[in-house]
Amino acid sequence: MKRAKVLLVSALLATSSLSGVAQNAAAYGGAVWTNSDSFTTRCLGVSDTYPSQMYSLAKAQFAALGYSPLKGAIGSSFTRSAFLNEVLSDWGVYVHSHGDNYYAASGRPAIDSAFLQDPGSTACSDKNRDIVRSSAIKAATWTTPYNLVIMSTCYLGSSSSTMPAAFSIEKVKNSSDREFYLGYVYSTYDSAQLRFEKAFWSYLNGGARTALQAYTYASSIGGYSSPDSADPFQANWWGNPNFNGRPA
Amino acid sequence: MKTVKQPLIGIAKTAGPAALVIAGLIFSAGQMSAAGHPTPKATSELQEAPIAQSAVGAIHETPLLADDRPDVFAREDTARAALGFTKGAKRSGRHVHDGLQASDYDEISELDAKGQPSSLVQFDTKGDLVAAVRFDIPVSSSGVVSADSATKTARKSLQGVGLASDGNPQTRRDDASGGWAVQWQRTSAGHTVRGDETLVRLGADGRIQSVAAVQHGLAAVPASPLAQADARAVVARQCDAWFSGKGSGYNVGAMDLQWVGPNAAFDGMKLDSESDPYRLAWVVNVVPTGAAADSTRLVTLFVDAGSGAVIGGDVVE
Secondary structure, eight states: OOOOOOOOOOHHHHHHTTTTTTOOSEOOOEEEEEGGGGSSSHHHHHHHOHHHHHHHHHHHHHHHHOOOOOEESTTOOOOHHHHHHGGGGGEEEEEEEEEOBBBBEEEEEEEOOOOOOOOOOOOOOOOOEEEEEHHHHHHTTOOOOOEEEESSSSTTTSSTHHHHHHTTSSHHHHHSSSSSEESSOOOBHHHHHHHHHOOOOOHTTTTOOHHHHHHHHHHSSOOOOSTTTTHHHOEEEETTTTTSSOOO | OOOOOEEEEEEOOGGGGHHHHHSSSOOOOOOOGGGGOOOOOOOOOOOOOOHHHHEEEEEEEEEETTTTTTHHHHHHHHHHHHHHHOSSEEEEEEEEEEEEEEEEEEEEEEEEESSSSEEEEEEOOOOOEEEEEEOOOOTTTTOOOOHHHHHHHHHHHHHHHTTOOOOOOOEOOTTSSSSSSEEEEEEEEEEEEEEEEEEEEEEETOEEEEEEEEEEBBOOOSSSSSOOHHHHHHHHHHHHHHHHTTTTTEEEEEEEEEEEOOTTTGGGGGTTOOOBBBEEEEEEEEEEEGGGTOOEEEEEEEEEEOOOOEEEEEOOO
């Protein structure tokens, strides 16, 4: 996609306005968000250890790719307002939570994909209260570009997902922009997401590889459990097949 | 058309919201005004979670040279040819201790003229093929290949690399590529080995995209496996305790005997201790109802068929 013509005003403003702030290399920030309170003893009766494992993994691997500063949160600080206030300045975004392709506020059959914020330390998930819709994210991202977006949730990699557009990523597999969106198509076990993401990161950060190569490798190793035959393990991607996932 | 933004330039983390507003954005001509921007807040705190070593584990690799390990390079050449993978301009080899995947393997990659991998083949420490993947199938490739044809091609490819293809596989469309995934599920003593399989993926044009073999060691079958009714009682006791007082309930769904890997799904103390052998267990699906259903679609429990203990499980959020 041809980029918009740019007025380089902000860099100039930054230079002139921030006396005393050291001028160093450009920083491409990222954010890793994980809903964990929904899956604790308090809400579920048992503590699910997968969310914290995926949070630790994503945080380490986004940093290894060069996203800095790395923000976000696991647990009660992962709120809708924190996410929407932060997302505009990010280049890489990772979310692990419950996700689905909900009907839009305008009604069926329009889809407005969403994930759930963390419910906080004193409440448990409530879809109506905790939903973070792609339409709200799209309004907050102002059609700015994103390099790497990973929705570690159910369904947000399906063909009906509206989440990629929230990050200005078209659902095509031949983009020329530096962008890659990864999600899962069906209802997906946490163990399968963790196995896939470990393989994805292992290959992507194991050398000069593209995100698509890492996706292909992770999709190929097998060993993924699925809840039933109607929900086979299936990751999906959109973006640039030649992009290396690194911020720029 | 996308609005362009610029990275933060020389801004310390503590520079504050005003600096983020100024430096974090560049406006597209005529598309928005500064007054219209939301004000990004400063960073939310990163809360530290318990960290599994396998979540941040390092990847250590040592080069494998054809002169030192001709056997590995020869096996790769055989597999590559059998699967129809393109011969590269050159090859590179490495032995990998993969802290993320908790595995060790030898990997030989075919590299194109630009040094990019066009395929790889991985062998475990015993020399058995665990994965073969090609990267040079165009994502926009066209062609119509039937499920039957895909299954035949997959079976033939396994014969070519010396992997078994007994029984009837499951063949399904790959939603991402338009190709096919052909899966031979492993069973032992009449029971599914959870996650163990031989998987062949084909591109939309019918060429082999990948072959993988996943196989774990198995413990002995318990002398007196837990009866289904007893396993159901274990699950009921467990779930009554879990869901009691949470504003939630549950329904017990499908349950069957499978070989499973004990895991740390519900016990953080077991992180990084997951290992062979797999054990025979009742795999029981529990569907939350009430408040818990808003965030959790399914909880799966593994009840050891020998001891009756819950040895792991899984969650669909």
